[in-house]
Amino acid sequence: EVQLVESGGGLVQPGGSLRLSCAASGFTFSSYWMHWVRQAPGKGLVWVSRIKNDGSSTSYADSVKGRFTISRDNAKNTLYLQMNSLRGEDTAVYYCARDLYGDYVDWGQGTLVTVSS
Amino acid sequence: EIVLTQSPATLSLSPGERATLSCRASQSVSSYLAWYQQKPGQAPRLLIYDASNRATGIPARFSGSGSGTDFTLTISSLEPEDFAVYYCQYRSNWPPEYTFGQGTKLEIK
Numbered sequence: 237e238v239q240l241v242e243s244g245g246g247l248v249q250p251g252g253s254l255r256l257s258c259a260a261s262g263f264t265f266s267s268y269w270m271h272w273v274r275q276a277p278g279k280g281l282v283w284v285s286r287i288k289n290d291g292s293s294t295s296y297a298d299s300v301k302g303r304f305t306i307s308r309d310n311a312k313n314t315l316y317l318q319m320n321s322l323r324g325e326d327t328a329v330y331y332c333a334r335d336l337y338g339d340y341v342d343w344g345q346g347t348l349v350t351v352s353s
Numbered sequence: 354e355i356v357l358t359q360s361p362a363t364l365s366l367s368p369g370e371r372a373t374l375s376c377r378a379s380q381s382v383s384s385y386l387a388w389y390q391q392k393p394g395q396a397p398r399l400l401i402y403d404a405s406n407r408a409t410g411i412p413a414r415f416s417g418s419g420s421g422t423d424f425t426l427t428i429s430s431l432e433p434e435d436f437a438v439y440y441c442q443y444r445s446n447w448p449p450e451y452t453f454g455q456g457t458k459l460e461i462k
Contacts, residue, residue, distance in 0.1 A: 271451070281389075281397065281440055283451035295449035331396055338444035338451075339387050341408065343396035 238262040238342045240332050245347030252322050252351070258315040258332030258344055266290070266310040269335040272317050274328035275346075282328075285317065286335065300326075322351045355379055355443050357454035365462040372428040374457045376441035381421045385444055388417055388426045391456075392437045400439075401426060428459075436461050 244256040258270070272284040285296045285306040294306050305318040315332050329348050333340035356379040366372055376386065384404040389397040399408040401417035404424060414429040428435055441454040 273451075280456050281391075281442075281453040283453070286449060286451070337402075338385070338446055339399055339402040339408075340389070340397070340442075341399055343398070345396055 240344035242347035256317040265313040359454035374426040376424040
């Protein structure tokens with residue numbers, strides 16, 4: 237059974253940093269592109285970032301470019317999102333998702349990030 | 354940048370009725386369109402990929418159609434567990450673009 241478990245969310249002040257993790261199991265992690273998708277409270281889904289299966293290529297939404305960094309450790313079956321210079325508009329539930337030909341076939345349960353003073 | 358517009362914003366129907374949800378793209382997306390279902394407090398779930406293919410484990414009452422700019426998700430006979438928010442999504446590998454529509458809330462009438 238595929239499992240994606242996010243962690244690392246919490247309350248952080250504006251301008252602060254946070255690192256999210258997504259522990260994967262039940263599939264060959266190193267074979268799949270992975271994504272982060274976020275959802276502000278009461279709002280819709282927004283793509284944040286993606287990383288190629290071997291970590292050699294990354295992409296970001298314009299809203300987070302230069303502030304967020306996606307990475308992965310295939311030996312630990314874990315995906316990361318380093319978030320710096322956080323803003324109020326970054327407040328959201330952050331989901332990791334497994335990519336199969338561009339579609340999100342599996343999702344984690346999400347971790348809530350709240351940016352507030 | 355492609356914009357996806359879903360309609361209606363809210364759809365009120367009764368169990369057993371047929372639901373038709375629409376997603377319109379600002380320019381052609383070919384068939385690179387997926388549909389997701391999200392229930393309160395849960396992660397989204399993939400229903401339909403490439404416009405018309407049901408994902409693994411998705412009941413046959415869910416079907417997708419369309420290509421180019423106009424797409425439809427149809428639920429042939431609503432079950433109580435189908436009342437949720439539905440999102441369409443366009444995806445492009447290069448340049449990377451993963452755009453969601455704003456969602457349609459399907460509520461019990």
